[in-house]
Amino acid sequence: MQAEIDRTDRQLLRALQDNARLTSGELAEMAHLSQSPCWRRVKRLEDAGVVRGYHAQLDRRAVGLGVMAFVMVGIDHQTEALSVAFEEAVCAIPEVVLFHGISGPADFLLVIVTTDLDAYSELLQRRLHRLPGVRQVQTYFSLQEFKGRIGGLPV
Incomplete structure (x- = not known):
């Protein structure tokens, strides 16, 4: 089942893909929301399985995988x-x-x-x-x- 995703959700998802270490305050500011509604949106996206996790993106060459x-x-x-x-x-x-x-x-x-x-x-x-x-x-x-x-x- 596909989750309902609006324009603000998409904005939050793009921001999290670019930098998953953004604070809820920084995310809220980017999406023009207050912190609590922003946190609730992100939590809803996580609970729906749209956001499946947060990971560090590694440079394979920097860790010796050429x-x-x-x-x-x-x-x-x-x-x-x-x-x-x-x-x-x-x-x-x-x-x-x-x-x-x-x-x-x-x-x-x-x-x-x-x-x-x-x-x-x-x-x-x-x-x-x-x-x-x-x-x-x-x-x-x-x-x-x-x-x-x-x-x-x-x-």
């Missing part, structure tokens, strides 16, 4: 048991930062970050190729990032 790979995975067949085993195994790999079931020739898209190509090669050989039901793995490396803010929605 390689970003987009990995297309095809699996043999999707039985319930195989799908659950595959999903659990992928979710257990810390280098996988995004994981989506997709349409098209591949079944899944993984976004993976590693320190370097050697680390990716090790992950590919020891973990990805050994995932339950894997038929095919294709890797595309990011050469240049133009827009990379995960979680920034156009509200």
Whole structure:
């Protein structure tokens, strides 16, 4: 079910996406509200699941993760048991930062970050190729990032 979101809510959501550390007073000022109504709006958006959490956005290169790979995975067949085993195994790999079931020739898209190509090669050989039901793995490396803010929605 989609939450009812008005213009003021959208303004608050944009502000929180840009800087989740804003105080309720700063948010209220930006939205031209007093603090209590502003806090209630943000609380309603949190309770409705529109705001799912607050996180620090890290620079992957600054923490030594120089390689970003987009990995297309095809699996043999999707039985319930195989799908659950595959999903659990992928979710257990810390280098996988995004994981989506997709349409098209591949079944899944993984976004993976590693320190370097050697680390990716090790992950590919020891973990990805050994995932339950894997038929095919294709890797595309990011050469240049133009827009990379995960979680920034156009509200």
